[in-house]
Amino acid sequence: MKEEIQLLDKKFKIMIPAEKIDEAVSKVAAQINRDYADKENPVFIGILNGSFMFMSDLLKKIEFNCELSFVKMSSYSGTSTTGQVKELIGLNNSLEGRHVIIVEDIVDTGVSIKHSLEQLSKHNPASLAVCTLFFKPEAYRMERPIEYAAMNIGNEFIVGYGLDYNQMGRNMKDIYVVTE
Ligand code: IMP
Ligand code: MG
Numbered sequence: 001m002k003e004e005i006q007l008l009d010k011k012f013k014i015m016i017p018a019e020k021i022d023e024a025v026s027k028v029a030a031q032i033n034r035d036y037a038d039k040e041n042p043v044f045i046g047i048l049n050g051s052f053m054f055m056s057d058l059l060k061k062i063e064f065n066c067e068l069s070f071v072k073m074s075s076y077s078g079t080s081t082t083g084q085v086k087e088l089i090g091l092n093n094s095l096e097g098r099h100v101i102i103v104e105d106i107v108d109t110g111v112s113i114k115h116s117l118e119q120l121s122k123h124n125p126a127s128l129a130v131c132t133l134f135f136k137p138e139a140y141r142m143e144r145p146i147e148y149a150a151m152n153i154g155n156e157f158i159v160g161y162g163l164d165y166n167q168m169g170r171n172m173k174d175i176y177v178v179t180e
Pocket of ligand 1: 050106109113156159165
């Protein structure tokens with residue numbers, strides 16, 4: 001494990017080693033295992049790209065029968081009378097009447113997760129919950145509580161374990177925080 005890394009123009013230092021992430025993932029998986037034990041075939045929907053590593057490690061710890069799928073938020077945003085419209089692309093499972101758990105890398109202001117929740121609720125799931133690896137409670141601007149947050153952090157910028165700085169750093173198994 002490197003103490004410091006450089007990605008593009010920024011320097012980062014180690015913040016959370018892989019073992020600590022694994023502990024947090026185990027803890028949140030145990031909560032989900034308990035809460036969904038009696039639910040029929042829940043479906044986990046990972047938001048790409050950030051959630052790929054978390055999804056993989058989380059699902060290895062899930063003990064009930066389930067499905068999983070990945071979607072992506074369209075980077076273009078059309079406009080409508082209600083303002084910006086971002087769409088989730090790649091959804092091919094029917095979510096009607098299903099218990100859906102959205103898997104995110106990080107919830108910051110909550111704007112992105114709000115879009116995902118709005119889009120997925122249109123499919124009439126039986127229930128809709130959010131499981132995020134990281135949550136920034138001080139930055140969060142939405143009313144809706146986040147059901148599962150593996151780790152809370154302050155308003156700092158982190159990379160690694162799926163999270164990126166301009167698409168770089170997603171491959172690292174430890175979490176690094178920006179220093180300059
Ligand atoms: P929100 O819409 O403000 O909640 O921001 C969520 C998105 O911003 C995440 O899906 C990330 O892509 C990005 N993001 C927010 N904070 C960080 C961070 O500390 N590191 C890397 N990406 C972040
Ligand atoms: Mg993201």
